[in-house]
Amino acid sequence: MNRSLIVLGTSSLQRSHFQATGKLQANNKPFFGWVLVAKDDSGGALKKPLDYTLVWSSESLKIKQDGNGYIWLPTPPDGYKAIGHVVTNSPDKPSLDKIRCVRSDLTDQCEAHKWTWGPGNTSDANGFNVYSLRPSNRGIQAMGVSVGTFGAQIGGVVSPLSNIACLKNAKSNLSLSWFFVNGALLYKKGEESKPVAIEPTGSNLPQGGSNDGAYWLDLPIDEGAKERVMKGDLGNSQVCVHIKPMLGATFTDIAIWVFYPFNGPAKAKVKLVNVPLGKIGEHVGDWEHVTLRVSNFNGELQRVYFSEHSGGTWVDASELEFQNGNKVVAYASLHGHAFYSKPGLVLQGSGGIGISNDTEKSKLVMDTGVNYSLVSAEYLHEDCMPKEGLHSDPPMS
Numbered sequence: 001m002n003r004s005l006i007v008l009g010t011s012s013l014q015r016s017h018f019q020a021t022g023k024l025q026a027n028n029k030p031f032f033g034w035v036l037v038a039k040d041d042s043g044g045a046l047k048k049p050l051d052y053t054l055v056w057s058s059e060s061l062k063i064k065q066d067g068n069g070y071i072w073l074p075t076p077p078d079g080y081k082a083i084g085h086v087v088t089n090s091p092d093k094p095s096l097d098k099i100r101c102v103r104s105d106l107t108d109q110c111e112a113h114k115w116t117w118g119p120g121n122t123s124d125a126n127g128f129n130v131y132s133l134r135p136s137n138r139g140i141q142a143m144g145v146s147v148g149t150f151g152a153q154i155g156g157v158v159s160p161l162s163n164i165a166c167l168k169n170a171k172s173n174l175s176l177s178w179f180f181v182n183g184a185l186l187y188k189k190g191e192e193s194k195p196v197a198i199e200p201t202g203s204n205l206p207q208g209g210s211n212d213g214a215y216w217l218d219l220p221i222d223e224g225a226k227e228r229v230m231k232g233d234l235g236n237s238q239v240c241v242h243i244k245p246m247l248g249a250t251f252t253d254i255a256i257w258v259f260y261p262f263n264g265p266a267k268a269k270v271k272l273v274n275v276p277l278g279k280i281g282e283h284v285g286d287w288e289h290v291t292l293r294v295s296n297f298n299g300e301l302q303r304v305y306f307s308e309h310s311g312g313t314w315v316d317a318s319e320l321e322f323q324n325g326n327k328v329v330a331y332a333s334l335h336g337h338a339f340y341s342k343p344g345l346v347l348q349g350s351g352g353i354g355i356s357n358d359t360e361k362s363k364l365v366m367d368t369g370v371n372y373s374l375v376s377a378e379y380l381h382e383d384c385m386p387k388e389g390l391h392s393d394p395p396m397s
Helices: 176-181 223-231
Strands: 005-008 017-019 023-026 037-039 051-057 070-075 086-088 101-103 107-117 128-135 150-154 165-168 185-188 215-218 239-246 251-263 267-270 273-276 283-295 301-308 311-316 344-350 353-359 372-376
Touching: 051 150, 107 150, 128 165, 176 251, 215 283, 223 251
Parallel strands: 239 372
Antiparallel strands: 005 023, 017 037, 051 070, 070 086, 107 128, 107 165, 128 150, 185 215, 239 251, 251 283, 267 273, 267 353, 283 301, 301 311, 344 353
């Protein structure tokens, strides 16, 4: 049996980027893997290790080798964690500049997953073993991120690991939490001069009650932060998904909610003339949704609901546009964000006079199947549900 290893590292990096770990893989299967490279935009998120400890070397192995291998464990500074090991072909300690450790609050606990390699054919409880790693907490609401690294140790599995960590996704919901942590403010009637910053989870927002105008949200006071929040972050944005049975549980509705930080100004159309309406129509925070109705008998998509301001339209599946196989295409109107099944102008009015809803094909695209959060599916068994952060979706339009 071929028990040799492939070592994956970086040959060159931009000056602002640093390797955070190395990668090992047995060469008796197709090569697949990556090396984590990090950049510190905020300052203080990354630091050099203080030293290295030799975990294992192949010097004593009686097998054919292209050269000896050495696996090192970084010693992180206080308040930081090592994300992985360093592999070298020299008995000399690696340079302290070779990798970076990550600040502890940006890491999560990890555990050994599968045995990957060892001098023998299987895991050796008394010998050297290499394991793939994964986050210890992997539920729907868990924030641990697998970075493709490995754990190396003498002896059997010790999990969770105390000397290696995985990363934590600090921006798991870049629609709502992004809006909050980037400076959105909570105002209270009668105390307008004392707006309050909103917690990332929204935990300090008022609960219950009626829409009495006592509280409202607004943009940050700082002009730079205000501009950033108004534009949002489409590339990292996350939708909220509400799943519910409909029509006697013969169908399942998958409501996909999109949160827009800011609704832009409206534009009127009078026959052939477009009339900008200044700040009319502008407001902070805008929910819109597309709902997929799926048959519970055959799993086929039957209809799709496109929310449009105070109403919406059901469109049969046969009349929809699809891309990349079975992905339904929805067009969001300029500034107003109403959803439509086809591009073009939709006039909200009659007789050629009304509010203009303009849509067209664009490179600004959001694939809602890539980044979403299941916020409600209350009819499922409790073992299938998220343990934290469950809430009902906004009221249907």
